[in-house]
Amino acid sequence: MMIVDLRSDTVTKPTPGMLEAMWSAKVGDDVFGEDETINELEAKAAVMFGTEAGIFCPSGTMTNQIAIKCFTQPLDELIADQTAHVYRYEGGGIAFNSAVSTRLLNGERGILTPEMIEPEINAENIHYPNTSLVVLENTVNKGGGKCYTLEQIAPIAELCKKYKLKLHLDGARIFNALMYTGDNAADYGRYFDGISVCLSKGLGAPVGSVLLGSKETIKYARRLRKVFGGGMRQAGFLAAAGIYALDHHVQRLKIDHSHARILADELAHCSWVTDVVAVETNIVLFDTVEPADVIVNKLLEKGIKASATDKHRIRFVTHLDIHPDQVEYTVGVLKGL
CATH class of the missing domain: 3.90.1150.10 (Aspartate Aminotransferase, domain 1)
Incomplete structure (x- = not known):
């Protein structure tokens, strides 16, 4: 009997070419910044999405949670769709890791608009948490892989600038969105303060996500990764799989x-x-x-x-x-x- 595993795109095994790339990777101690394959992956992903820097982490949950902590303070509030992965499937990490509350909106299949977001931004008032962050997800998992286009993202980014809010992208399946919309990945860096890029879903790498942002953001993210227990050593073997995936598995x-x-x-x-x-x-x-x-x-x-x-x-x-x-x-x- 044939076995067909349609549970998730996380169940994939490394391809022969990916295994060869992993086997031949040059590695070092990443906590010391000496793993050249990880450094290459981080730089490659940053250039790809038009950001200054990146940091390789074990999971998309970690990159999202680090980003939320980078962009908020305790007693703040973030805005996200009610289907958002950061809210539903990251173990309550928003509250536990960052002491932040969540304002949930009801987008169309998870897609938010400026008109939905603006009325939910809290005025300055001691009774209200301080709205500081908007989180988008592309594609929307609970929305059946629904995509944002850059044309939809741009006005949300403008709204965030108007109210001095940070904007983070949970890009767990961002490459699926790019293949559907035809948008340019390098343009994303113009709109987002943080971008989480998963390598272990559609791209088929065995482990890992990259958080992208400014040099200042990623410097702080590196400290948070250590605190979260995500500092890895000779993880270039995993990063090599990510590089191979970016080179061979997007189209x-x-x-x-x-x-x-x-x-x-x-x-x-x-x-x-x-x-x-x-x-x-x-x-x-x-x-x-x-x-x-x-x-x-x-x-x-x-x-x-x-x-x-x-x-x-x-x-x-x-x-x-x-x-x-x-x-x-x-x-x-x-x-x-």
């Missing part, structure tokens, strides 16, 4: 998007599916007549691994370990379910 994301659309098209014709969220990138969200966990178990019996995200909602995520024959097999299973 191929369009294949994952194509596979997601094929699956979504078939789901739209299934009698046991009540709704399929419009697909933009590599995430397919769909609602089911039967409870989601029942359908997930039926799929698993056929070798297809999926995730239930709500009582009647299931998520498929395509990635570089999903091949055309697996998509064809999955379509066949969906037809016969």
Whole structure:
């Protein structure tokens, strides 16, 4: 029986080329700043997104939490969509790590606008927390891979400048967004104070995210990374995988998007599916007549691994370990379910 793992794009294994790059990496002690492969990755990512500097961390949760702590003080408040990963899936870290409250908004599939944000910025008043940060997510995980365009981001950045707020991007799947919108990565640095770039989702690296920002921000972030326990030593082996991914795995994301659309098209014709969220990138969200966990178990019996995200909602995520024959097999299973 064929096994098709559609639970997440974090389940990928390193490709042969990536393994070779990792095996031959030149390493040193990164806490001393002596791992040249990590230094290369940080510089490469910073140039790519038009920022001054970067810092390599074990996870996107760490880069996001470091950024929030960089851009806030205790008793502050940040603004984010109610689906935001920084709020829902980072263990309450906003409150625990930064002593900051969160103002949650209801964007369209997680997409915020200046008109939504501006009324929620607190006036100067001792009764209110100080609004200091806006966090966007691109693509929006809970929004089914919905994308911001730079045209949508620009007015939000202008609003933040007007009110002297910082703007952070949780770019866990930013390369998926770039492949969909056609926007230029280097333009992102003009709008954001912090950018978290994940290497272990769509790009297929085994570990790691890079936080990008100004030299001053990254200098402080390096101190925070140490406090959070994220200071690594000869981690250039991991950074080499990230460099390889940036060089070889960005353009191929369009294949994952194509596979997601094929699956979504078939789901739209299934009698046991009540709704399929419009697909933009590599995430397919769909609602089911039967409870989601029942359908997930039926799929698993056929070798297809999926995730239930709500009582009647299931998520498929395509990635570089999903091949055309697996998509064809999955379509066949969906037809016969």
